[in-house]
Amino acid sequence: xxxxxxxxxxxxxxxxxxxxxxxxxxxxxxxxxxxxxxxxxxxxxxxxxxxxxxxxxxxxxxxxxxxxxxxxxxxxxxxxxxxxxxxxxxxxxxxxxxxxxxxxxxxxxxxxxxxxxxxxxxxxxxxxxxxxxxxxxxxxxxxxxxxxxxxxxxxxxxx
Amino acid sequence: xxxxxxxxxxxxxxxxxxxxxxxxxxxxxxxxxxxxxxxxxxxxxxxxxxxxxxxxxxxxxxxxxxxxxxxxxxxxxxxxxxxxxxxxxxxxxxxxxxxxxxxxxxxxxxxxxxxxxxxxxxxxxxxxxxxxxxxxxxxxxxxxxxxxxxxxxxxxxxxxxxxxxxxxxxxxxxxxxxxxxxxxxxxxxxxxxxxxxxxxxxxxxxxxxxxxxxxxxxxxxxxxxxxxxxxxxxxxxxxxxxxxxxxxxxxxxxxxxxxxxxxxxxxxxxxxxxxxxxxxxxxxxxxxxxxxxxxxxxxxxxxxxxxxxxxxxxxxxxxxxxxxxxxxxxxxxxxxxxxxxxxxxxxx
Numbered sequence: 120x121x122x123x124x125x126x127x128x129x130x131x132x133x134x135x136x137x138x139x140x141x142x143x144x145x146x147x148x149x150x151x152x153x154x155x156x157x158x159x160x161x162x163x164x165x166x167x168x169x170x171x172x173x174x175x176x177x178x179x180x181x182x183x184x185x186x187x188x189x190x191x192x193x194x195x196x197x198x199x200x201x202x203x204x205x206x207x208x209x210x211x212x213x214x215x216x217x218x219x220x221x222x223x224x225x226x227x228x229x230x231x232x233x234x235x236x237x238x239x240x241x242x243x244x245x246x247x248x249x250x251x252x253x254x255x256x257x258x259x260x261x262x263x264x265x266x267x268x269x270x271x272x273x274x275x276x277x278x
Numbered sequence: 279x280x281x282x283x284x285x286x287x288x289x290x291x292x293x294x295x296x297x298x299x300x301x302x303x304x305x306x307x308x309x310x311x312x313x314x315x316x317x318x319x320x321x322x323x324x325x326x327x328x329x330x331x332x333x334x335x336x337x338x339x340x341x342x343x344x345x346x347x348x349x350x351x352x353x354x355x356x357x358x359x360x361x362x363x364x365x366x367x368x369x370x371x372x373x374x375x376x377x378x379x380x381x382x383x384x385x386x387x388x389x390x391x392x393x394x395x396x397x398x399x400x401x402x403x404x405x406x407x408x409x410x411x412x413x414x415x416x417x418x419x420x421x422x423x424x425x426x427x428x429x430x431x432x433x434x435x436x437x438x439x440x441x442x443x444x445x446x447x448x449x450x451x452x453x454x455x456x457x458x459x460x461x462x463x464x465x466x467x468x469x470x471x472x473x474x475x476x477x478x479x480x481x482x483x484x485x486x487x488x489x490x491x492x493x494x495x496x497x498x499x500x501x502x503x504x505x506x507x508x509x510x511x512x513x514x515x516x517x518x519x520x521x522x523x524x525x526x527x528x529x530x531x532x533x534x535x536x537x538x539x540x541x542x543x544x545x546x547x548x549x550x551x552x553x554x555x556x557x558x559x560x561x562x563x564x565x566x567x568x569x570x571x572x573x574x575x576x577x578x579x580x581x582x583x584x585x586x587x588x589x590x591x592x593x594x595x596x597x598x599x600x601x602x603x604x605x606x607x608x609x610x611x612x613x614x615x616x617x618x619x620x621x622x623x624x625x626x
Contacts, residue, residue, distance in 0.1 A: 256317075
């Protein structure tokens with residue numbers, strides 16, 4: 120078992136087989152740097168619980184294909200990414216920090232899918248992006264790639 | 279309302295890039311207008327797609343690629359469609375330069391498709407030697423983890439020199455239909471360098487003996503070989519086949535398709551090649567598929583009688599289909615086919 124500590128000082132025990140899906144922790148273990156508790160100063164416990172849930176479910180990825188549990192995993196993944204933007208970005212950041220490739224892909228794809236066909240206004244509102252571009256800069260972007268901003272009516276809702 | 283923080287603003291550029299790469303090229307481009315971070319992420323987008331129609335499109339593409347080169351921005355995918363009809367050597371030099379930049383920046387997937395159909399365009403840059411694929415190979419598609427250098431060059435004799443290395447190339451499709459000859463010079467390439475090449479589809483007017491022989495007889499990893507020929511006159515796959523060509527040596531081959539759209543009418547040669555393939559199939563129990571698509575053959579009874587002579591103890595065939603487009607007179611009495619060979623199908 121490997122102990123992980125979140126930035127709010129909560130400890131979580133995870134099976135080694137699960138936790139080595141994180142390239143970062145795998146390397147730490149291989150280098151013998153994971154003897155006691157591994158502190159994760161960038162990850163809060165709420166996010167870490169999510170990540171561990173994913174790791175535990177994906178522990179036997181290779182076997183899933185043989186035992187026909189692929190559909191089960193797929194369903195799990197679909198459910199897993201069903202979270203708010205804030206939470207999703209927290210998981211993306213954590214997956215990036217821990218270097219869990221599959222989780223990263225899953226979450227980024229989910230984020231991208233939600234952004235598809237959305238208007239600029241809608242995306243800004245959904246993601247709470249502060250627009251720091253001036254009007255001139257915006258116009259320049261449109262002039263540089265007019266083809267990008269042509270096309271059918273886009274979805275202006277924020278769901 | 280209190281927000282812990284503005285969500286997407288905390289995402290660093292590299293993560294925004296990840297999200298962009300999950301979007302289509304146009305969708306990703308739209309996101310560039312969201313904020314400075316998203317704009318920066320877009321400017322370093324690893325997947326590039328260009329469709330060039332007009333003269334000033336060339337300038338735009340050049341500007342973008344020079345930026346990628348100067349800032350050493352990695353490129354994962356580079357897709358380029360050339361719809362233009364400009365035949366200047368300056369433009370061909372530009373295209374070579376861009377393909378060179380893509381390679382330098384570690385491109386993993388490259389698609390170059392030339393739709394200008396302009397013969398003189400190709401003639402123009404015989405002498406250029408970066409990646410001369412555009413010269414005679416009109417479409418290149420390849421995928422690989424670490425595609426290092428794919429150099430497909432053509433010289434004045436319309437030769438395809440697959441020089442040096444394609445170690446990680448797993449799928450290579452060559453399509454050079456309207457070129458007179460696609461040949462391969464073996465001095466340039468050791469077969470071991472083909473070891474990750476899993477499938478090859480080549481279509482051209484004429485395939486050189488050397489290329490086929492080399493591909494079939496040496497690599498141990500080639501699983502699929504599709505040869506399409508639109509040859510007129512003597513179809514030299516047959517020449518190869520009837521000679522020393524030994525297909526049995528390619529143990530890994532699972533799928534072999536030979537398609538010909540030419541009226542050949544050389545039943546004895548056809549018989550020889552088919553016989554050879556049957557023999558091959560016996561020896562290679564792994565071969566699953568052997569499809570002959572012989573549209574346009576002149577068939578005659580002799581041919582079918584010949585077919586009957588094939589050994590009847592072959593157990594390794596999974597599928598043999600014979601597709602003919604021209605069938606005038608087939609005497610069904612002669613069709614007492616070897617029992618594992620499917621009855622010929624013909625389409626009109």
